[in-house]
Amino acid sequence: MAPPPAPQTMKERILQTADRLFYLQGIRAIGVDTIAAEIGISKRTLYNHFPSKDALIAAYLERRFVHARPSDEPPAEQILATFDSLERRFAAKDFRGCPFVNAVAELGPTDRAVKKIAIAFKESRRLWFRERLTELGVTDADALATQLVLLVDGSIAQDLVRDDPAMARAAKEAAKVLLRNAGVDVGGGVDAAKPVKSKRGPK
Numbered sequence: 001m002a003p004p005p006a007p008q009t010m011k012e013r014i015l016q017t018a019d020r021l022f023y024l025q026g027i028r029a030i031g032v033d034t035i036a037a038e039i040g041i042s043k044r045t046l047y048n049h050f051p052s053k054d055a056l057i058a059a060y061l062e063r064r065f066v067h068a069r070p071s072d073e074p075p076a077e078q079i080l081a082t083f084d085s086l087e088r089r090f091a092a093k094d095f096r097g098c099p100f101v102n103a104v105a106e107l108g109p110t111d112r113a114v115k116k117i118a119i120a121f122k123e124s125r126r127l128w129f130r131e132r133l134t135e136l137g138v139t140d141a142d143a144l145a146t147q148l149v150l151l152v153d154g155s156i157a158q159d160l161v162r163d164d165p166a167m168a169r170a171a172k173e174a175a176k177v178l179l180r181n182a183g184v185d186v187g188g189g190v191d192a193a194k195p196v197k198s199k200r201g202p203k
Contacts, residue, residue: 011049013039019060023099027057027106054113057103061117064099068128075132076184079148083172086155090165097160098153125149138182151175 008016017038021030032053036046050056071078089095096102100118107114129148133141155171158164176186 010041010045014041014046014049014056015059015063018056019063022057022060023064023096023102024094027103032056057107058113058117061100061103061114061121065117065121065124067124075135076179076186079129079132079179080172080175080186082152083155083168083175086152086171087165087168090156090159090168095159098156101153101156122149122153125152133182136182136184138184140182144178144182147178148175151178 014035018030018035021035021038032043032046035056036043039046046056050059073081100121103114104111104118109115126145126149130141130145133144138144151171151174155167158167158170179186
């Protein structure tokens with residue numbers, strides 16, 4: 001029998017609560033008072049772990065900065081699977097878009113710390129695409145990687161407006177066109193898999 005999970009530290013509880021509230025309700029809408037009250041602690045206790053709201057925001061974004069997992073799948077399949085993952089994410093009740101784009105939009109481009117983390121995250125995703133494209137022998141992998149991340153971000157924006165997970169499917173088909181034009185074999189035509197329905201309720 002596996003041992004029970006270790007209890008959360010107070011710092012982890014604060015960060016987990018901040019993560020949920022910041023993402024679902026907005027960074028500006030949630031103050032440290034709300035986070036402390038949600039956990040049942042004083043503001044002083046919160047500030048003992050995070051000296052300012054800015055520090056808590058930075059920690060929240062760093063927590064969201066998850067690197068892509070290594071995979072043994074062929075590079076083209078890994079690229080296209082990105083859009084399948086997006087479609088599933090779009091269908092989730094708690095999907096509110098990209099937390100990094102949201103943070104920059106809320107706090108403004110002059111918040112250098114937030115913008116730095118957001119740029120680092122977006123660039124890490126672009127470089128991941130470039131690495132897969134380089135493995136495929138694509139000539140201008142750098143430019144095509146940029147085009148693919150634009151499809152990712154565009155599909156996220158479209159889903160937020162339309163509440164339609166099929167936006168990821170449309171982006172995937174556009175990615176196939178780009179890959180074919182670059183000489184990559186991506187198989188047949190339009191993906192015929194069953195569409196994923198939104199779980200966010202009726203429109």
